[in-house]
Amino acid sequence: MLSYIIRRLLLLPIILLGVTFLIFCVFSLLSPMQRLATYVHDPGSLKSAQSIERLIDKYHLDDPFPFGYINWFKRILHFDLGWSQAANQPVWEAICQRFPATLELVLYSIIPVVLVGIWLGVISAVHHNDMLDQTIRVAAVIGWSLPTFIFGLFVLFIFYGILGWLPPCRLSPWAQDLVYTSNNFRSYTHLVTIDALLNGNIPIFWDALRHLIAPIITLSYVEWAGLLRITRSSMLETLRKDYVRTARAKGVDEHTVIHLHAERNALIPVITIAGMLIIWMLGGVVITETIFTYPGVGFWMASAAQQLDYGSVISFALLFATLMVMGNLVVDVSYALIDPRVRLE
Amino acid sequence: MNRTIRKLFSNASSLVGIVLLIIFIIIAVFAPIIAPPLSDDPYQVPRMSWNVNPQAPGFIMSDNIREVYDYMGKNVKQDRAICGTTEGGYDIFYGLIWGTRTAFKIGLITVIISAFIGVFIGSISAYFGGWIDEIIMRITDIFLSFPFLVAAMVLTTILGRGLDKVMISLITFGWMGYARLIRGSILAAKEETYVMAAKALGVKDIKIIGKHLLPNTIFPVMVQVTMNIGSMVITAATLSFLGVGAPVGYADWGQMVSFARNWIIGSPGHAGQYWYVVFYPGIFIVLFVLSWNLIGDTLRDILDPRLRGEL
């Protein structure tokens, strides 16, 4: 086991190197003038003669191919991730400011995904091929066929535009004021809901939660369909197992058979997938954050990609790649730990 | 194969999917008749008006635009915007019809090419094993470690707007799933006796892969292909929504919805007055993706060995 883990961990630097180098190659497709666009947002900056030349020199925009990457690499070794033009702050600061917001959103979203997905998946399997099963499956497929941005816009429209219940952004102005500037509010985790509880400030807790609900609904509705399918097929397979048949033959009531015997075992592969869900959602959070103007990493990435902000994109890719590798490792290991029949090669 | 097709037609949900798909195919094939093009490039959605605001369904082409078409000798048969116009005066109906062709293009081309690439890479990797397998799998891991949407956005921003550029980005970051899938299947299958026998008989590797292994392992890939056609169309629409992707005025459903985000709320008192800008393209996207998903979902159940005999 240990050697397996170490071997997988050794892969991490290789993957990180590969990812960053690939991104760098992609950005090299740009001419120096095009790269200038990241630093010059509006032509007013170019009013004086020589501006262009000076700017290209200053930011080393016409360095020959590998030098840009080598320079960037040297800085990384000093833990200097560089400056994010899109965020107007150092990249590390941008990540520290935005990642907790996204994490909060994703962690809360797991709850409805897992609960609804598993619950409906079990029902669907138990009523296999019934009307109920068909209905649930169709509902799942429909939900999965709706593009996130359309669904998100409708949620915004109904719950904010018409009802006024769920506003965009992360906090209301009065709460933002308190959280960012007041000495009475300590940000321990930077997850506003948790911090609010730790500070004993209930109004801020509710306010933060209110702002989270709409993005949670939007983010999670796509994922629960996938989880439903996995639960369903896993449950179906378990229900055919011998020990279930035996329990039924013994006269155990159906309810106990399903929930005590079958479900427990069926959920094993499902739970491991749920762990990966968090990481997948981190990648898919771009649209949701854009629609609700939720200040997390997704939103930042959307503007960084459009502005061709090389430094931000590469750093985010590093973060994401690390999480993917670690996440995959955790899932594989826990799968092996839980089910002794699985052997890690 | 026949059994599969029979089962697809007998299952209620997949039947709905097939019917929808057939409707879309008809629309795509007969597009030039249903919505005759008014410019050299049929994918260029004609303008009904210079007005920036979307116009309601039933809007008739404004005079100064009609003058221009008359002058240029184009026969304007369709001068009514049946489904209204988007921001900038583009005819929604036309965009829906020709957008069907675009959707098929995007869906089929990206998925088939990435499946091809993925299967090729995956089977080589699984069959030859050893170092080759290691290296190829590491490269696959690297591509998998990219946040897909962000990577696609970056690539399209760099390459510029255009349908072909969108397809390139989607293919570049879409082949890995197939590679892994086929690799898993082949790794299991290559230990089978019939493969060993073929090897012992001296059959060439390529023939073994092509004639023996692939036909027996390709089914999960086919299911994946069906499911992914829908999700590729959604991703392309998402890219258009975010402002990278098909150029403005191009007949692409996602492009038309990207206009919609600013009008979806409507004026106060007339909430949702511009509903048609979102509704029509939106419903086409949903139904198109739905049809593929329904078929793919049932196909998966049919081919799932654990459920054989149940369905």
Added chain:
Amino acid sequence: MKRNLLVTVLILALIAVFASFSFAEVKNPDIIISVIKEGVETMDPHWANDNPSMFEVISNCYDNLLNYKRGSTSEFVPMLATEVPSVKNGLLSEDGLTYTFPIRKGVKFHNGDILTPEDIAYSIKRALVFDRAGGLSYLFFEPLLNCIGIEEIACKVAGVEKYSDMFEANDPRGELKSEYKEAMSKVITDYVDKVVSIDGNKVIFHLAHSYGAFLSIIPHYCPWSSIIDKKWAIEQGAWDGKADTWWKYHDPVKEKDPLYQIVNGTGPFMLKKWVPGETVMLERFDDHWRGPAKIKNVQTKFITEWTTRKLMLQTGDADIVSVPIQYLDEVKEMEGVRIIENLPSLANILFMWTWTINAKGNSYIGSGKLDGEGIPLDFFSDIHVRRGFCYLFPYDVYISKVLKGKAMRSPSPLEYPLLGFSDDPELYYEFSLEKAKEEFEQAWGGQLWEKGCKFNINYPEGWVEHKAACDMISTYAKMINPKFEITPVGLQWSASLDAAWTEKCPIFIYKITPDYPDPHNNIQYLMGSKGGLSGFCFGEAYIKFAEKNVDPLIRKALKETDPEKRAALYKELTQIAHDQAISLYLYQPIAHFVERNWVKGWYYNPLRSSDYQDFYSLSKGE
């Protein structure tokens, strides 16, 4: 069993959350919330040149020597100076070379320091030393030192070709080679130090030549001339005012700029918190010399989604919101919202053509020859081609349909109400397909008409109205002669930098805003041979033309101090722009302003546009 319990708990929690919405929403009575489209980039007045930084933050936290009379772009009133220099009161010398400003006493900075003439001298000099690439310090160099920037002076004094030659490894941010130390010190002692002097309570500017526009680059809404606190700036790590290490503080990268996220000015608001990408919070400075502001807190949020901004306005979560023209109708029927229209904005939209096109890797010109499949590189150097396009554009249809009437035609680089603006009908091209046909038939000795042409016309992505303009040119050109095939192509910002600034775009539609409200700024930028746009994008042929026909007039108008004579000279320049069809001047937008009707005290100044506010004048009440 367990699951049902969990579900019940969840449902109860949701009900509780929704129930909490019913108690009264906090209405933010002592915060004004303004929502703009883009974020603030920096707090350093000598770095900033993006509108949010300049007008939303810096103008509210820093003061200048002069201010504009409420709403005007040409009348000055004293601010940190106690009098406006003029020949009449003797503070402006007759030869136009010396401006004297007596400084107000008892003005406090946010941190308690008292304003002295030292601070003013330091602020100007730091602007000169800082001189960042792509920044606006060049506006000082022209009048004060008659050059483009401090690097030019340094090269002259040291006798080198390139500024980076004086540094180890050619890195201007690295070590200076020791042999140049003396020369570099001279840059400060002999040049920079000489532009500003202090006499008791007065600050005196010494110009290099008579400059009619000088007072326009000093006042409020010109962030580069904001007054910062010398002692505080030095403490934070900015230039120490000395001559022996100034190059270390010249043109740093943003992360090394000590003043990029801190503020200490004399303005009515202090910086409370800046969360990049989300919001800026300002709070009232109670010791402001004009008396404290009426509103205690100001919060500016950055939201790019129009839908979200609109909903915030509707629900009252935002007090002032930036509304793009095409969505103005949606806002008109909102309750509790006040809209003020017909505000002339200082932007100018025009089609520019490249008189000598760069062929390198250029896909927009087709074959590159006058054979019907492309255009030759000097296509637009023929005046009949240019005039033809000017006649073929349907100006009125465009303004009424695409812009909903919210624009006015501008005949030249000058906008209303700048000095020299004229609405003489002679200066406007009318829409006439006959005249366009005439002009095209004469172009290139009749060859153009016979063979036709094929090229691309470019517009920046995301501007729907500009795409419509390009479509109009394409459509009407085809109407005149089916052999004219012009296809609009949208460019992402990065691609447009690459194409337009390397002279590859045959025609490019463009929006400009002047940095300060004097005609010299625009005319130089759009017509001068060394202008930021005309010198870089119009091509060799234009530069030659401008050197002979335009530059001398520009210089004359600049030196002239009598406003009437200047106006006449600028009108002459406008006539040249028209006759020569230097560009296709499209329109000047008419802006509007949208706020909740409980906001009071707003007034318009075109310099800061209707998107950014002077919070000192605002208050909130029923």
